Amino acid sequence: MLATALAAAGAGALSAAAPAVAAASAAPSAPSARPGPSAAHRRAGTPVDNRFWSSSTDWRGGTGNGTKVLTGSRSGLVVATPAGSRDYADPHTGTTSTWEYATWTSPVHRSTVPATEAIASWNAETPAGTWIQTELRGTYSDGVATPWYVMGRWASGDGDIRRTSVDDQTDDRSTVWTDTFAIDDPASGLRLASYQLRLTLYRKPGTTLTPTVRRVGAMASDIPDRFTVPAAAHGVTRELTVPRYSQNTHIGQYPEYDNGGEAWCSPTSSQMIIEYWGRKPTAADLAWVNPDFADPQVCHAARFTFDYQYDGCGNWPFNAAYATSYKDMNAVVTRLGSLTDVERLxxxxxxxxxxxxxxxxxxxxxxxxxxxxxxxxxxFTAAGDVIANDPASPSNTAVRRVYKRREWENIWLRTKRYNAAGTVTSGTGGVCYLYWPTEPTAAQRKALEAVGVR
Structure with a gap:
């Protein structure tokens, strides 16, 4: 249900003409858990650093090769004159196709948090005949550089390429686990000190098509190992009116997408919030869904968040990117530090x-x-307990749940836990998706800035 394990081997590669992809020695064989302003955003006492590029100034601060910056009400990055062309062998279709491409590379960002993990996310429009690749390259705290790691190959559709993460990327000091860059041995003291991102925008040769990237960035963090977390005082009593969808009503539907509804917690959650903001797929978008199925938009979300390498719908950045396939939406993957942050939002x-x-x-x-x-x-209730739309419910009407504040806070924010076998395994350390419109209210903008997102 989460993109927390190494998926099946066999990721595709670009031709030798491509920018360098990670020098991939064999990754560990066993699955592993995921472990405006141009300034970085870090809150005091919170070991999380967010840096997102989205403004005209941001785009112009990077290095483009064949790209141009869109100005106007919403900035973006598009293909102008392609830098060249290259072949891509799609490992999930067996097809090799030629694509024109252009690139943009961010400035080096020195993280305010020397990090054990980093998760990239992006907002992009990818009309048919286009797609994008996002990569990360960093410098360790000892001054050694990482390879360029592919953090995702993305298309909002699935007719040109299959959107995919890339396995077997490691330099024996760090590894990419589906969607998360992670230091292999945090106890060694090694950290990611700085990084830059590279976007490659692809289009069919001889066309004027282009993807449009509206935002790209990363969350870098160093969350300490912990089985329990401090309790946050209750400060907000409010309940938002959010559509309720159950993943379990879709069990057995479209098993080619992560075994059907039983594993669709991530796209079901994404769809609830997309509709909270007043967006939804059109009737034409949903024409492929069996008309006998209720809530076809949930099936749609599962199909178009599906990561063909991970073989699941729980890739965190892919869910954020799906949300921004709807008009005038922003989305990021980040970590929050407490329920106080959630209450603020x-x-x-x-x-x-x-x-x-x-x-x-x-x-x-x-x-x-x-x-x-x-x-x-x-x-949150008057007592401070968490009101959640939990898609793992038997019906839409049962989706609204109230969970005990202290229990819920701990299972979300911890990084270590015991599984059913009594073995120590990992927790997510406060990972979340934030979706919001491109024209938020002043209060919403302030709340996002308070949790380090701009």
Whole structure:
């Protein structure tokens, strides 16, 4: 249900003409958990650094090769004159195609948090005949450079390429686990000190088509190992009116996408929030869905967040990118530090999609345990308990749940836990998705800035 494990081997490669992709020695064989302003945004005492490029000034501060900057009401990056062409062998279709491309490389960003992990996310429009690749290259705290790591190959459709993460990327000091860059041995003291991102925009040769990238960036963090977290005082009582969809009503539907609805917690959560903001797929978009299926938009979200390498719908940045395939939406993957952060967002009218794992006994009323699950926080009761739209419910009407504040806080923010076998495994350390419109209210803008997102 989460993109937390190494997917099946066999990622495709670009031709030798491509920018360097990670020098990939064999990754560990066993699956592993995921471990305006141009300034970086870090809150005091929170080991998280967010840096996102989205303004005209941001784009002009990077290095383009064949790209140009769109100005106007919303800035973006597009193909102007392609830098060249290259072949891409899609490992999921067996097809090799030639594509024109242009690139943009960000300035080096020195993280305010020497990091053990980094997660890139992006907002892009990719009409048919186009797609993008996002890469990250960093410098370790000892001055040694990482390879260029592919953080995702993305298309909002699936008719040109299959959107995919890339396995087997490591230099024996760090590894990319589906969507997360991670230092292999954090106990060694090694950290990611700085990084830059590279976008490659692809289009069919001889056309004027172009992807448009509206935002790209990364969250870098160094969350300490912890089985429990300090309790945050309750400060907000509010409940947002968010559509309710159950993933379980889709069990058995379209099993080619992550085994059907039983594993669709992430796209179901994403769809709830997209519709909260007044967006939804059109009837034409949904024409492919069996008309006998209720809530076809959930099937649609599963198909168009599906990561063909991970073989699942839980790739975090892919869900954020899907949200921004709808008009005038922003989305990022980040970490929050406490329920105080969530309350701040809820007060401003911004729901939060959170990632957590737990035993059944650790979350009263859930009725299940999970090694990874997404749900949506939509409010807080007068007592401070968490009101969540939990897609792992038997019906849409049962989706709204109230969970005990202290239990919920701990299962979301911890980085270590015991699984059902009594073995120590990982937690997500406060990972969440934030989706919001391009024209937020002043209060929403202030709340996002307060949690380090601009």
């Amino acid at each position: 809820i007060r401003a009218g911004i729901p939060v999609i959170t990632s957590q794992s737990f035993l059944e006994k650790e979350l009263t009323g859930a009725g299940y345990g999970t090694s990874g699950h997404l749900m949506t926080v939509i409010g």
